[in-house]
Amino acid sequence: MSVGPGLLIAAPRSGSGKTTIVLGLQRALARRGLRVRGMKCGPDYIDPAFHAAATGAPSFNLDSFAMSRPLLQALASEAAGDATLVIAEGSMGLFDGIRQETGRTGASADIAALFGWPVILVLDVSGHAQSAAAVALGCARFDPRIDVAGVVLNKVASERHRRLVEDGMTRIGLPVLGALMRNTELTLPERHLGLVQAGETDELDARLERLADAVEGALDIDRLMALSRPTRLETAGNAQSLPPPGQRIALASDQAFSFVYPHVLMGWRTAGAEIVPFSPLADEPPPSDCDVCWLPGGYPELHAGRIAGAQNFLEGLRAFSESRPVHGECGGYMVLGRSLEDAEGYAHPMAGLLPVETSYAKRRMHLGYRVAHLLGDSAMGQAGRRLVGHEFHYASVTQSDTSREAAFARIADAEGNDLGFAGHRRGLVTGSFFHAIAQG
Structure with a gap:
């Protein structure tokens, strides 16, 4: 069975800018009147709260190591059941996890493979040009279970830099869905456990609107949405992860x-x-x-x-x-x-x-x-x-x-x-x- 479509936004490594892209994309689609749901791969409290602020709906974590398959199925079903689009955010690098059996490593790639979601790769291209295509190609070929459907370029220095990076992507056949120029004003404040919490971020709604404006101007959102695929479910799972400690x-x-x-x-x-x-x-x-x-x-x-x-x-x-x-x-x-x-x-x-x-x-x-x-x-x-x-x-x-x-x-x-x-x-x-x- 399958329900609403989804995409996984991931990156080859931490710090590539995937949270910026995800939040801007979620808010841009939500203000078009679409029912958007966020999800976060792996253990993380802070990013799902930002997803909820961007979309107006709860964002669940999906963890292939810590969660059973029935629980994963239940959470994906609840999120995708009436959604126009699920936009899931990866953690760390796309394949980063623990040494466990395939499908239970905690890596974001496990989630993309389980639900049949195409991967959109966010590439921080600062410091290289055509060589970024070699990184993207490695991600596309590393795990045959997943489909890297396109890339978004981040921290582009100039139009010339963009053309050079796109030249490399053309050679490997990966579509470039957009490019964001280097812009420190789009960076969210951080502290020792990651981003400053959504509830503490000054003028959060205005910041999300600026991210949405930047993403609207830099990405081909309609083309990106067209790459999404229905969320593939095996069974109806049980959403109770922990019994309540009291009434x-x-x-x-x-x-x-x-x-x-x-x-x-x-x-x-x-x-x-x-x-x-x-x-x-x-x-x-x-x-x-x-x-x-x-x-x-x-x-x-x-x-x-x-x-x-x-x-x-x-x-x-x-x-x-x-x-x-x-x-x-x-x-x-x-x-x-x-x-x-x-x-x-x-x-x-x-x-x-x-x-x-x-x-x-x-x-x-x-x-x-x-x-x-x-x-x-x-x-x-x-x-x-x-x-x-x-x-x-x-x-x-x-x-x-x-x-x-x-x-x-x-x-x-x-x-x-x-x-x-x-x-x-x-x-x-x-x-x-x-x-x-x-x-x-």
């Missing part, structure tokens, strides 16, 4: 706590759970009529002083935890600990519910897929449950209880290498740097 879920939600996957929220709601947002930065406690509290990741390290001063929130959280489960992911885990050291080296007191102290001043990047086995019953499920997710943070643990009895889970990387114990559990409170994507 009424108090969800911390503001600029410090924003990293929640849309597919997880949809799965909870589909299962009948109600999600009740509250804002720690506004000094709001978890609503007392909820039966579980969830502190997602985000940027608490940028708001540590304000969180430390939010006594209604902290006292309400401690009172809530005496009788009901509380779970924190990544940034939420840091807030559940004893202290959080900011970039200037000042340690702010946190909730003190878990035996851990963290620091953003002592930075080291932690990045990669994780497979977790729960060591005890918690809001995340019963002991022994297998969860698949990832870590992406710069904060470090400076002090913690490292015993098995205090640990939340045992984790391994994507290749099965044991990484030891992760996170903490104390009473009804649990947390770790692990972001859950789906049940294993």
